Amino acid sequence: MRKPIVAGNWKMNKTVADALSLVEGLKRDLAECKKVDVVLCPPFTALKAVADAVTGTHIDVGAQNMHWEKSGAFTGEVSAEMLRELYCHYVILGHSERRQYFHETDEIVNKKTKAALAANLHPIVCVGELLEQRESGKTEEVIEKQVRGSLAGLSSKELLDTVVAYEPVWAIGTGKTASPQQAQDVHAFIRGILKAISDEHVAQSVRIQYGGSVKASNAKELFHMPDIDGGLIGGASLEPRSFIEIVQGAF
Numbered sequence: 001m002r003k004p005i006v007a008g009n010w011k012m013n014k015t016v017a018d019a020l021s022l023v024e025g026l027k028r029d030l031a032e033c034k035k036v037d038v039v040l041c042p043p044f045t046a047l048k049a050v051a052d053a054v055t056g057t058h059i060d061v062g063a064q065n066m067h068w069e070k071s072g073a074f075t076g077e078v079s080a081e082m083l084r085e086l087y088c089h090y091v092i093l094g095h096s097e098r099r100q101y102f103h104e105t106d107e108i109v110n111k112k113t114k115a116a117l118a119a120n121l122h123p124i125v126c127v128g129e130l131l132e133q134r135e136s137g138k139t140e141e142v143i144e145k146q147v148r149g150s151l152a153g154l155s156s157k158e159l160l161d162t163v164v165a166y167e168p169v170w171a172i173g174t175g176k177t178a179s180p181q182q183a184q185d186v187h188a189f190i191r192g193i194l195k196a197i198s199d200e201h202v203a204q205s206v207r208i209q210y211g212g213s214v215k216a217s218n219a220k221e222l223f224h225m226p227d228i229d230g231g232l233i234g235g236a237s238l239e240p241r242s243f244i245e246i247v248q249g250a251f
């Protein structure tokens with residue numbers, strides 16, 4: 001039985017003060033939440049404050065990116081160990097905005113995934129097709145390439161520590177959500193790839209989140225599909241009430 005995981009990707013939003021006020025708004029309803037793994041992914045600048053604020057609760061903290069090297073001359077970058085030092089347990093990798101604006105390839109995402117795992121961080125590895133790829137019938141081809149490339153060389157144990165997020169790019173921040181069946185079909189397809197690169201146990205155990213315009217009004221329907229194990233939430237994670245209701249949709 002897979003435990004659902006709902007993560008809020010705050011992107012480049014929230015000062016430390018704003019982040020703390022959002023956490024306060026979430027804590028009353030989510031601090032004791034045991035049915036769902038709840039993860040908050042603030043910008044780097046607010047990680048420490050958010051990690052301190054959720055100490056003693058069941059809420060976890062994640063980062064939105066990291067470099068694959070441990071240290072060195074990489075101006076502006078942050079390593080997995082630096083994130084661990086701030087009590088981060090998760091890191092989002094290969095988000096479509098990183099792939100699109102910062103030219104991250106599957107090879108880069110793979111290096112980051114391995115570095116995250118080596119530092120005991122759970123990577124949340126994002127994959128998803130563009131609208132024109134879906135419309136030209138290439139969704140499965142694109143997803144297979146991204147999943148195989150991003151997860152290449154991972155052991156079964158490493159795959160079990162990894163979360164995959166299926167985020168159709170056309171659904172991110174657009175208000176257009178994949179229908180529950182469209183999302184379910186891709187999630188089942190991803191499980192098939194996990195089986196091919198590992199085994200049935202891994203395929204049935206790895207959690208696969210859906211992301212792309214999830215709201216309180218559509219979360220339950222999506223999260224109750226058999227292969228959808230919660231969500232990666234952008235816009236709707238920036239306001240306490242909508243994020244709480246989305247998490248409750250995963251119960």
Ligand code: PEP
Binds near residue numbers: 174211
């Ligand atoms: C995201 O950026 O991961 C995301 C899913 O965004 P939104 O929920 O705003 O579509």
